[in-house]
Amino acid sequence: MASSAPPPKFPNYLPSSTKKRSEFADLPSIAPAGRSRRPSTVVIAGINGHPQINGSGALRVAFQGAPGAYSEFAAKTACPACATVPCRAFADAIAAVERGRADRVILPVESTMEGTALRNYDLLLRHDLRIVQEINLFVHYCLLAMPGVRPAELRRVISHPMALAHCGRALAQLGLRREPVEDTAGAVEMLLSNHLLDTAAIASPRAAVLYGLDVLAHGLQDESWNVTRFLLLSRTTPGPPQKPDGGGAGLKTSLVIAHRGSSMIALLKVLSSFSKRNINLTKLEVINSSNEGEAPVMILDVRGRGSLRAFPHVLYVDFEGSMEDSQVKEAIDEISSFSVFVRILGCYAADPSIYDLQ
Numbered sequence: 001m002a003s004s005a006p007p008p009k010f011p012n013y014l015p016s017s018t019k020k021r022s023e024f025a026d027l028p029s030i031a032p033a034g035r036s037r038r039p040s041t042v043v044i045a046g047i048n049g050h051p052q053i054n055g056s057g058a059l060r061v062a063f064q065g066a067p068g069a070y071s072e073f074a075a076k077t078a079c080p081a082c083a084t085v086p087c088r089a090f091a092d093a094i095a096a097v098e099r100g101r102a103d104r105v106i107l108p109v110e111s112t113m114e115g116t117a118l119r120n121y122d123l124l125l126r127h128d129l130r131i132v133q134e135i136n137l138f139v140h141y142c143l144l145a146m147p148g149v150r151p152a153e154l155r156r157v158i159s160h161p162m163a164l165a166h167c168g169r170a171l172a173q174l175g176l177r178r179e180p181v182e183d184t185a186g187a188v189e190m191l192l193s194n195h196l197l198d199t200a201a202i203a204s205p206r207a208a209v210l211y212g213l214d215v216l217a218h219g220l221q222d223e224s225w226n227v228t229r230f231l232l233l234s235r236t237t238p239g240p241p242q243k244p245d246g247g248g249a250g251l252k253t254s255l256v257i258a259h260r261g262s263s264m265i266a267l268l269k270v271l272s273s274f275s276k277r278n279i280n281l282t283k284l285e286v287i288n289s290s291n292e293g294e295a296p297v298m299i300l301d302v303r304g305r306g307s308l309r310a311f312p313h314v315l316y317v318d319f320e321g322s323m324e325d326s327q328v329k330e331a332i333d334e335i336s337s338f339s340v341f342v343r344i345l346g347c348y349a350a351d352p353s354i355y356d357l358q
Contacts, residue, residue, distance in 0.1 A: 053267035060085055061232070062093040068185035068207035070139060070357075071276060077355045078135040084196055088182070090120060094127055097235055104132065104234045111228040113138070113166055113221075124297045124345060125299045126308065129233035131254050131346025132241075138356040139226045143174075143217040144208050145200045146191055151216055158187040159202035166204055167220040178198065188213065205358045227354055233346075241322065241348050249324040252282065252350040255332070258299060258311035258341035261287055265337065270315060273334045277327040282350075283318035299343065309341065322347045331352045 053281060059082040063071035072084050085102045087093040096102040107120040124131075145154065157164070158176040164171065164178045171178060181187045187201035188211050199215065208215045259266040263286055274281055275330055289296050289312055297311035321328045325343065336342045 002248065007347050032190070036247060046108065056136050059083070059104065060102040061089050062096035062105040064090045065094050066189050068184035068188060068203065068210045070137065070204055070228070071106050071230065073204060073206055074108075074135050074137045074355075075232070076230075077357075078106070078133055078230070079104075090123055093131065094123060095235075097129065098127065099235065104232050105129070105232050106232050108228050108230050111226065113223050113226055122297070124165050124231070124233065125256060125297070125314075125343075128300055128302045128306070129235060129272035130237050131231050131348055132234045132238060133232040133348050134252070134351055135230050135232070136232060136351070136354045137228050139166075139221070139228050140205060140207050140218070140357060141202050141226075142208060142215050142255055143200050143220055144191070144203055144211075144213040145216050146195065146197055147212065149197055149200075149214065153198060154200050155198040155356075157200045157202060158190060160184050160187070163202045165313070166222060169222045170220040200226075201326065204357050206327060223329040226285065228265055231346075237346075247337040250320060250350055252320060253319050253322055253333070253346060253347045254283075254316070254345040256299060256341075256345060257315040257317065257335060257345050258297070258309075259313050259315075259339045260311070261313075266313065267315065267317050267339055270317065270335055273331045275328060276330050276340060279327060279331055280320045281317060282320060283316065285316040287313065287314045287316070288316075299341065302343065303343070320350065 005212055008344070017051040020267040059079050061075040061079060061082045063069060064087055067084070068088055069086075074084070075082060075084055082104075084305045085093075085096055087096055088099070090107060091104075093105045093107070097105045102350055108121065109120050109124075145151075151174075154174070156179055157171060157174070158179045158181050158315055159167075160183050163184050166205060181190060184201070184203040185207055188197065188203050188207050191201050192211060201213075202220060205215060205218070207213075214262065241290060257266070267286060271281075273285075274283075280318060287297055296312055297314040298310055299314070301307055301309050319328075323329065332342065
């Protein structure tokens, strides 16, 4: 039986008061246990704070999925007054911005459970878009069903493949047949449109409110501390990024560095360029595709003719600071001297908060 201990007392963390007791009360709760690294701030993005998901607004944000998807909630949390534009695929969401149907696109790029397996960084590199904002969302999975359906009546569960994988242990306890669909909110739409009484969906607690479904269980994820990082991208940079109020957080810059030859030598040189100028790195990922059968990393050369260039080794780097800082300029100049290609992906306000949909 899983522990029913309450969530830890993070600053500004307010646990949900709407959880239901059910036949699934013994499933894992959302209480993180035994974690050595936790963010200092968790912010509740309450339903009353953002009552209209597909609302009107001057800023249009494209996302992958149906209304009620986690990406849409992340967009509305980052830009509360925006109008959201649902798209079937991530590539369609990017195309919406490129063709002027949306002002920004939001992409999940990494999570505490999957690392960077989401691989939407590849899409970012292939298009001329700039990172203008980041947001970290606590992903809380719930088991949803049609109103009045009892747990004993369920035979299968549908959701995005990653959501099903994240809830493997809980679903094994329930004995439900798993069937993947395109996204979590799409699974909820399938329940409603087909009036499925023997099927549950895994989605967010706010999706349950949006579609009027019953929540049969909260916190199905195997790892209770499950956070996804999203990036908002734009065709243009909306003026100089502003440091967030309240102190503590500043500006962050993302860039990609491509090189040939030994990836270890390039990595050490990059680390040295930042270290000797006391520039703090917040992310560093090395992608090697030089092995036989692996496709090279493709990067759009935005300063050239707009063509895609192939590289066997790529470094993704996030660091504290902006291109207006003299030390940062010196570091980039030094890195450019020994690298084949350097591209700034964006400069934006660093947001250390974790936003919760409950």
